[in-house]
Amino acid sequence: MTVVDETGGTGLLRIDGLVLDYATRGPGTSSRVRALDGADLAVAAGETVGIVGESGSGKSTLGSAVGRLLPRAAVPVAGTVRIAGESVFDLAPGALRRLRRERLGFVFQDPAGSLDPTMRIGAQLRLALGDRKADVTPHLERVRLADVRRVARSYPHELSGGMAQRVAIAMAMAGGPRLLVADEPTAALDAQVRAEVSDMVFALAAETGTGILWLSHDLPAVGRLCGRIAVMYGGRVVEDGPAGEVLGRPAHPYTAALAGAAPARAAFGTRLEPIPGRPPLLTGASTGCAFAPRCPFSVERCTTERPEPRDVEGRSVLCHRAGELAATGLEARA
Numbered sequence: 001m002t003v004v005d006e007t008g009g010t011g012l013l014r015i016d017g018l019v020l021d022y023a024t025r026g027p028g029t030s031s032r033v034r035a036l037d038g039a040d041l042a043v044a045a046g047e048t049v050g051i052v053g054e055s056g057s058g059k060s061t062l063g064s065a066v067g068r069l070l071p072r073a074a075v076p077v078a079g080t081v082r083i084a085g086e087s088v089f090d091l092a093p094g095a096l097r098r099l100r101r102e103r104l105g106f107v108f109q110d111p112a113g114s115l116d117p118t119m120r121i122g123a124q125l126r127l128a129l130g131d132r133k134a135d136v137t138p139h140l141e142r143v144r145l146a147d148v149r150r151v152a153r154s155y156p157h158e159l160s161g162g163m164a165q166r167v168a169i170a171m172a173m174a175g176g177p178r179l180l181v182a183d184e185p186t187a188a189l190d191a192q193v194r195a196e197v198s199d200m201v202f203a204l205a206a207e208t209g210t211g212i213l214w215l216s217h218d219l220p221a222v223g224r225l226c227g228r229i230a231v232m233y234g235g236r237v238v239e240d241g242p243a244g245e246v247l248g249r250p251a252h253p254y255t256a257a258l259a260g261a262a263p264a265r266a267a268f269g270t271r272l273e274p275i276p277g278r279p280p281l282l283t284g285a286s287t288g289c290a291f292a293p294r295c296p297f298s299v300e301r302c303t304t305e306r307p308e309p310r311d312v313e314g315r316s317v318l319c320h321r322a323g324e325l326a327a328t329g330l331e332a333r334a
């Protein structure tokens, strides 16, 4: 089968207008939460992209949608997710498993979720490699674990959190994925280990040409690690561009508020301070800009008309006033 790459040759991941709900059921009731409200994102081969945004903005839903690893309650409503041109939501089960095995790797916050507590690390890694006789030591050395023979003989509970996460990363990288989706993989580790593990992942991915989608609350770390940043709010990507520029000179009022809450000079590992007001809990498509109730620059149009992505100073920005605000130096006024 010929794989048509609709993203122009180097395209690895392309998400277009993705709308996704969660069906929630209470006694005698059912309702919907709109987790993604038309999310767009493109990742080129080998690119490192950080997805940031407050809790509930849709980061995990977007990351899971890449491999169709969504919870049962998830209902895709519209839009597409393509990996090297293949539409993830249209694949038959066998083709989906092959896509996950051959092209994707996933790492989550809690390594326990990826590791089987009843199986030695070596056996699990051999299972991930699909080779019962494979030598697993090079895979453990790649994630800079010491005493790899002892680690291979260990059960997950015998490892520290940092070691277990390195093993989970080794497993995710074992099949040589083209894209690694990492959902807050270092959030549960202490600060020193967090920096070591994240640096290791990016070094390893650079060696193998693996692209990274790095989902995180840790804005300073994302700025240091990733080439590009996509900022999410209300289930949409509201600003997307080169990391230094997005953080240094935000073009979207929400990015400015985030960067103001966690300035680049903040210590590594700082979590975002809350921005006044609460993020929206959507039950359907937002009628205007989801940030309007909290935005200091909101005008009437913001509550009645949905903003669409616009090119502003080399990035994509979802704001009616983007160009005008960027020109006046948003970071100084937010």
Ligand SMILES: Nc1ncnc2c1ncn2[C@@H]1O[C@H](COP(=O)(O)OP(=O)(O)OP(=O)(O)O)[C@@H](O)[C@H]1O
Residues within 6 Å of the ligand: 022, 023, 024, 033, 034, 035, 053, 054, 055, 056, 057, 058, 059, 060, 061, 062, 071, 073, 217, 281
């Ligand atoms: N399994 C689920 N069932 C129902 N609603 C869900 C489920 N998972 C997520 N949601 C809702 O979908 C929205 C997006 O959640 P998501 O977990 O993708 O956000 P997030 O940006 O990853 O947040 P966090 O930073 O807390 O991890 C939120 O409103 C959340 O409450």
Ligand code: SF4
Residues within 6 Å of the ligand: 252, 253, 254, 289, 290, 291, 292, 293, 295, 296, 297, 298, 299, 302, 307, 318, 319, 320, 321, 322
């Ligand atoms: S569209 Fe309006 S409310 Fe939304 S971020 Fe821009 S100025 Fe603020």
Ligand SMILES: [Mg+2]
Residues within 6 Å of the ligand: 059, 060, 061, 183
């Ligand atoms: Mg999440």
